[in-house]
Amino acid sequence: MIMDSDVVLLGTDLPSSILAAALAKAGYKIIHVDPNDYYGGDHATLNVDEIISWANLRSAPAENERANDYLAAQRDRFVSISYRGTPPPASRQYSLSLSPSIIPSVGPLISTLVDSGVSRYGGFKLLEKVALYHSPGFVQNVPNTKEDIFNNRNISLIDKRRLMRFFTFVSGDFEDKAELHGKQSVPFIEFLISTFTLERSIAETIVFALAFCSSPQEPALPALKRVRHYLGSSGRYGPSPFLVGHYGGLGELVQGFCRVSAVSGSTYILSHSPSSTPTGPLARRRYSISLTGLDETINCDLLVSSIESPEPTSVGVATGVARCIAIINKPLLFVPTEADTPPEGSPPAMDKVVDTALIIFPPSVLPGGSETTAAHVLVTGEGSMSAPKGNWILYLSMPLADSKVSAETVLQPYLEATLTLADEGHQIEPTFSLFYTQLECSSSAHDGRLLVPQITTLISECGDSAAVVAEEMFRETVRALDGLRRERGIEIAEEPIPFWPPLEGEGSNDEVEDW
Amino acid sequence: MHGVSRVKQSQAALEAKRQRERAKLKEYLALSDEILSRKKRGDLGMESLALTTKMLQINPEFYTVWNYRRNIYLGVIFPNSTPEQINETLERDLVMTTIALKAHPKVYCIWTHRRWCLAQTPEGPGREGDDIHGWRMKNWKQELFVVEKMLGVDARNFHAWNYRRYILENMPVKKPDIDELVYTTKKIQANFSNFSAWHQRSKTYPLLWESNVLDSEKSREEEFDLVRNAMYTDPEDQSVWVYHRWLVGSGEDIELLKREIRAIKELLEEEAGSKWCMESLVHYQTLLVQRHYAVLGDGEYGRLRANSLELLQQLETQDPLRKQRYRDIASSFPSNQ
Numbered sequence A: 001m002i003m004d005s006d007v008v009l010l011g012t013d014l015p016s017s018i019l020a021a022a023l024a025k026a027g028y029k030i031i032h033v034d035p036n037d038y039y040g041g042d043h044a045t046l047n048v049d050e051i052i053s054w055a056n057l058r059s060a061p062a063e064n065e066r067a068n069d070y071l072a073a074q075r076d077r078f079v080s081i082s083y084r085g086t087p088p089p090a091s092r093q094y095s096l097s098l099s100p101s102i103i104p105s106v107g108p109l110i111s112t113l114v115d116s117g118v119s120r121y122g123g124f125k126l127l128e129k130v131a132l133y134h135s136p137g138f139v140q141n142v143p144n145t146k147e148d149i150f151n152n153r154n155i156s157l158i159d160k161r162r163l164m165r166f167f168t169f170v171s172g173d174f175e176d177k178a179e180l181h182g183k184q185s186v187p188f189i190e191f192l193i194s195t196f197t198l199e200r201s202i203a204e205t206i207v208f209a210l211a212f213c214s215s216p217q218e219p220a221l222p223a224l225k226r227v228r229h230y231l232g233s234s235g236r237y238g239p240s241p242f243l244v245g246h247y248g249g250l251g252e253l254v255q256g257f258c259r260v261s262a263v264s265g266s267t268y269i270l271s272h273s274p275s276s277t278p279t280g281p282l283a284r285r286r287y288s289i290s291l292t293g294l295d296e297t298i299n300c301d302l303l304v305s306s307i308e309s310p311e312p313t314s315v316g317v318a319t320g321v322a323r324c325i326a327i328i329n330k331p332l333l334f335v336p337t338e339a340d341t342p343p344e345g346s347p348p349a350m351d352k353v354v355d356t357a358l359i360i361f362p363p364s365v366l367p368g369g370s371e372t373t374a375a376h377v378l379v380t381g382e383g384s385m386s387a388p389k390g391n392w393i394l395y396l397s398m399p400l401a402d403s404k405v406s407a408e409t410v411l412q413p414y415l416e417a418t419l420t421l422a423d424e425g426h427q428i429e430p431t432f433s434l435f436y437t438q439l440e441c442s443s444s445a446h447d448g449r450l451l452v453p454q455i456t457t458l459i460s461e462c463g464d465s466a467a468v469v470a471e472e473m474f475r476e477t478v479r480a481l482d483g484l485r486r487e488r489g490i491e492i493a494e495e496p497i498p499f500w501p502p503l504e505g506e507g508s509n510d511e512v513e514d515w
Numbered sequence B: 001m002h003g004v005s006r007v008k009q010s011q012a013a014l015e016a017k018r019q020r021e022r023a024k025l026k027e028y029l030a031l032s033d034e035i036l037s038r039k040k041r042g043d044l045g046m047e048s049l050a051l052t053t054k055m056l057q058i059n060p061e062f063y064t065v066w067n068y069r070r071n072i073y074l075g076v077i078f079p080n081s082t083p084e085q086i087n088e089t090l091e092r093d094l095v096m097t098t099i100a101l102k103a104h105p106k107v108y109c110i111w112t113h114r115r116w117c118l119a120q121t122p123e124g125p126g127r128e129g130d131d132i133h134g135w136r137m138k139n140w141k142q143e144l145f146v147v148e149k150m151l152g153v154d155a156r157n158f159h160a161w162n163y164r165r166y167i168l169e170n171m172p173v174k175k176p177d178i179d180e181l182v183y184t185t186k187k188i189q190a191n192f193s194n195f196s197a198w199h200q201r202s203k204t205y206p207l208l209w210e211s212n213v214l215d216s217e218k219s220r221e222e223e224f225d226l227v228r229n230a231m232y233t234d235p236e237d238q239s240v241w242v243y244h245r246w247l248v249g250s251g252e253d254i255e256l257l258k259r260e261i262r263a264i265k266e267l268l269e270e271e272a273g274s275k276w277c278m279e280s281l282v283h284y285q286t287l288l289v290q291r292h293y294a295v296l297g298d299g300e301y302g303r304l305r306a307n308s309l310e311l312l313q314q315l316e317t318q319d320p321l322r323k324q325r326y327r328d329i330a331s332s333f334p335s336n337q
Helices: A014-025 A048-058 A069-077 A108-116 A146-151 A157-170 A188-196 A200-210 A220-233 A250-263 A407-419 A462-487 B011-041 B046-058 B063-080 B083-103 B108-120 B129-153 B158-170 B177-190 B195-210 B216-233 B238-248 B254-270 B275-318 B320-331
Strands: A002-004 A007-010 A030-034 A078-085 A124-126 A129-135 A138-141 A242-245 A267-270 A287-290 A297-300 A302-305 A320-328 A356-361 A375-380 A392-400 A432-439
Touching: A007 A014, A007 A297, A014 A030, A014 A108, A014 A250, A014 A462, A030 A250, A048 A069, A048 A078, A048 A432, A069 A078, A069 A432, A078 A320, A078 A407, A108 A250, A108 A462, A129 A200, A146 A157, A146 B177, A146 B216, A157 A188, A157 A200, A157 A220, A157 B216, A157 B254, A188 A200, A188 A220, A200 A220, A242 A250, A250 A267, A250 A462, A287 A302, A302 A462, A320 A407, A356 A407, A375 A407, A392 A407, A407 A432, B011 B046, B011 B063, B046 B063, B046 B083, B063 B083, B063 B108, B083 B108, B083 B129, B108 B129, B108 B158, B129 B158, B158 B195, B177 B195, B195 B216, B195 B238, B216 B238, B216 B254, B238 B254, B238 B275, B254 B275, B275 B320
Parallel strands: A002 A297, A007 A030, A007 A302, A030 A267, A129 A356
Antiparallel strands: A078 A432, A124 A242, A129 A138, A287 A297, A320 A392, A320 A432, A356 A375, A375 A392
16 A cells, blocks of 8 residues: 655654644645654653663663664763653653754744644743852752843942943844954953953853853854843743643644644654665656555655664764763752842742752863863753642753763752752652663754754753754755646745644634724 | 735725714714803703713713813712712713723723712711711722723723722721722732833832831842843843832932842843843942942943943944944043042
């Protein structure tokens, strides 16, 4: 039997799922395949048992097993895997993300969620706080708004003025401003200190806790754009710029997009991968593909893949991100350092227990930690529907210049330091923790298939990156398909197809008052 | 209308809309005529009361109808009710106005009617002690709650602030003034660009100083610290400068005046061209010269005068629309007689 389609998508990671939904809504016939028995690929949300299987499959292979192409690619991509502790009893109540993320309230991902209608399927929690780790048991608040600066007792009057001047600059159209002229590639921290006469500690707060740079040497312009983006996102849904998706974030969004795609007519096939290279061209379609274990062949005009084998890196050591997922059953408290404590007579500080928050470890703050790179720790609790009551998930991530060091060695000091923030007096251990390194990968296209680019791994950018990649792929796909149609003498629409068509059932409001 | 996209409508749809509007208008005018003629006749019956309820839901700004409603209450309904019934009626009206305020938070007549309801609340439920104020305290506390909700939605609604002062002044059992200070602190920390919150502080502090709850020296110092933080965070915010002027007061304390002038000068150095810095410097330097010429002497006077005139020149160039005002201020700078 033959299944006919316009596009076959291999891999249900986030950009591919967004693409599948957009193509399906635009009227194309889609078949979406994933080798795993779950949706999401490298951006999936898994429960504890599932993540242990995930880890086992990708660790050194059992002797008699013949890895298929997909698993081999995964084993090249995920290395240095280790875990310890006892999986908690209520494994299914945990939603662990392979790609933890915080989503800016304004941006390509939110727009795509709204325009596609997927926002209606899911819920989000506002990130409560971003704090800088200061010393065992203490964090430093991060000023985000004019009010934060005003209320902060830690900054001198002159520094407040200069910091506000920076906020005003960065919130506007700075690309053509004199202050930036010729300095776009200057290391961000140097730019801040020299152009705004900012104190080094304040400049560091901006670099690491507002721009989320990994290294102070990162160039000024992209960092400035991020700061502007995030400052401009605060206030839309609440005081924080960021949302955290319920049930594990990106993995849950994948399911929303796949649902939209399926509802618009796409076919979904899990637990299968291509059995060999596609053949073709055929009479009415370019390619014919078969999947292992399936009798049917699939004909299509275009193959879009996100599950390729990574290329062996040609030069030097591979870079990547060291990650840790840990489960704890005691709450963390964000206790400000003494200098940060609000003055007497002002209303009592809010409950300091955090449910969903981000901790930044700037370089050199931790003895035994990195002196060149920052680390991020995302805490998610019951409020984000990712853990049962009384439990929290910690996601640690840090870019690695040298992937030969084990993820556990690199991240263990950060995990311990984070745990010093627990309810005072308790020396706590995580109930379960998993460590691994995710290598940066590139693949090259062969046999004319389109490859879905990797999304960025920065926690505040990965979501938007997926939406941007998806839209670019959408244009490219539509262009390719239109080209084929033209060749075949089939008519194509005059007007360019929008990324998302208008949603049905929304405001056709004929009670609009004309003023 | 802001934020609502225009929907292209066909001729038929537009015509249908016009028809509906015409019908609504006709209905409204009929109701209005009916009520006004009843009022003229002196009809104070229950049916008329019901009509006023209907009208005020549509148009709460129709103050005549509010007056009519109150006349019905006072003329017929209250004289024939027990205190419990009066209290219940007033509570219902308070609920009605709360709903109206959500949609129309700045309509004067709604606030007026609430005040009237509060003033009309009879003594009770009991005869003595706290109980005699039972109903009133319940209503007044509810008022405070409503006003706080409104200030939560819009901290700069001066109607709400005025009303808040009215409640605090007239509650049968008063709240401590220090609580009010804490409340304004909360509002200012949330957003210091708030004339009303600063103004409230300037009303609350004198009460606290008079009753010796707080020491005026210490408070002023703390306030100067707070205001300076605000000034440096946003030198363009007018409300902060207005409050600062109140704090400095008549300028009797020469050291205070000199110190504040210094602080503002430092800010001006950091933020060249700040209009408020320059204007305030002129204002305070004028004050200094007016009150303390004897101590300053001619030399110092000359320096202050020259600097003030220079600042005013700069302001003229920077803010040409107010040129004449700055010239006026310059020409009335005190002479050294």
